[in-house]
Amino acid sequence: MTARPQRLQLQPFAPGCVRGVLRRAGDPGSNSLLILSAAALDRLTACPAGLIVVDGAPFSHAMIRLLGLGIPTVLATAAQAARLPEGAAALLDGATGLITLPPPAAALPGPPAAPAPGVAVSTADGATVELRASVADADGAARAVRHGAGGIGLVRSEFLLSASSQVPDAAAYRTALAALCQAARPLPVTVRLLDISPDKRPAWLKPLPGMAGPLGLQGVRLYGREPVCRAWRAEAAALAELARDFDLAVLIPFVTHPAEFRRWRREMEQALGSQHLPIGVMVETPAAALALPAWMELADFVAVGCNDLMQCLFAADRDQPELAPLLDPYAPALYRFLQMLARDAGEAVGRLQLCGLLPQYPKILPILLGLGFRIFSVEPVMIPFLARQVADTHIDRAACLADALCAARDAEQARRLLGLPASAA
Structure with a gap:
């Protein structure tokens, strides 16, 4: 019998749905959902698939600059982050703030189409x-x-x-x-x-x-x-x-x-x-x-x-x-x-x-x-x-x-x- 997926509600920040592996250290890699502290944002040297920022200040300049990277991101408290198992496969939804373990097999929704530039x-x-x-x-x-x-x-x-x-x-x-x-x-x-x-x-x-x-x-x-x-x-x-x-x-x-x-x-x-x-x-x-x-x-x-x-x-x-x-x-x-x-x-x-x-x-x-x-x-x-x-x-x-x-x-x-x-x- 297949276990029901576990869903953890975090705070949404940067939209996008991505699958990856929960990591706390090392080379984040393109398939990682990297869990890191807000203080470590300035040391981010590679772009993971998704980010889980612990104890971040959402309106801070550091978080605003992070938005420019276009990486799906959610915010977590330290207690919430502690519930995320290292090495587990998961789905991160930056628009809703949901982390789903294990990730569903269904196709992920893509971003909506962009409007024409310069047009209201x-x-x-x-x-x-x-x-x-x-x-x-x-x-x-x-x-x-x-x-x-x-x-x-x-x-x-x-x-x-x-x-x-x-x-x-x-x-x-x-x-x-x-x-x-x-x-x-x-x-x-x-x-x-x-x-x-x-x-x-x-x-x-x-x-x-x-x-x-x-x-x-x-x-x-x-x-x-x-x-x-x-x-x-x-x-x-x-x-x-x-x-x-x-x-x-x-x-x-x-x-x-x-x-x-x-x-x-x-x-x-x-x-x-x-x-x-x-x-x-x-x-x-x-x-x-x-x-x-x-x-x-x-x-x-x-x-x-x-x-x-x-x-x-x-x-x-x-x-x-x-x-x-x-x-x-x-x-x-x-x-x-x-x-x-x-x-x-x-x-x-x-x-x-x-x-x-x-x-x-x-x-x-x-x-x-x-x-x-x-x-x-x-x-x-x-x-x-x-x-x-x-x-x-x-x-x-x-x-x-x-x-x-x-x-x-x-x-x-x-x-x-x-x-x-x-x-x-």
Whole structure:
């Protein structure tokens, strides 16, 4: 008699179904489902079939970079990982978070077809939705085109030249950005200017007093200090030159007050010279989000950085694994806040882009559509999966579900409303 398969529910992270052998050490090999700690991610030298990351912080920069590899991935607690037998054959489903031992013999589902690049997608009832890509280099831009991105919604330009020990000049930025824009053709490209933070400090920048923790000196707060001032001006000069050949826009990061944006928009326009690029604001704190009416007047467009917004809203550093349960993507308070943001935007919601991992969580994109958001910038590998969700969504039903989630008592009730398993928190 054949034993029933054992199924272990873990946290989904990067989609894809793969069979492999559970391994904890050694050469991962192309057929391995590698179990490793979040701290060991930087030492990953080969690409296994799938990854099981133990005690990872889902919204951390290390996990975001992992998404770019396109490896099906789930997250596990140490107790869950201990239940996975070394050397056993298993099936990993990164979209549902399920590990099945032994793996079923049935054919595995492939990824959904990618939409045409540069083209918006539509809901079941005809609402237009833009799925843009967030990238860090030319390879990411090429993946965005392959996966059917509507545009490059966010270039994390702080990673372009971060390994150099020399402060980048305009020529270095021009070379790196030109390669990225060329790889992204025919897509429009929005470049976020240098967004340096303690966990994204480039090799050419020494630690500065006050540059510690998620609420210290970072983003635009460093723009008046050398050598960051020299670097962002060099980047602006490169963008001004490249704007003659590419469809570009610029985002100013980590702005808190309208007065800040006025100052740095003025300086950015001076640095761009005769080139007139759309200049947007990156909204990443509750105070900035509450100033949305002002941004709609002052900026050409607005990008909401959901990862940083969540860490401020929940007072939990997103790079600390032990605080990960506090950054719950199903917390009703988060959706009540986003509902207020969409209402404040009103008819201008078409100039508002949501960035970050939030739309990629199971069942969340229809909720965001129900709240009124229509533009998203996500990891390229997610776009075909999200496009399929968009096509299955009816806006009226999504709006009713969004209202119910906003009224939920807690995250566990929200999960039940969405038909999801209980949290491991």
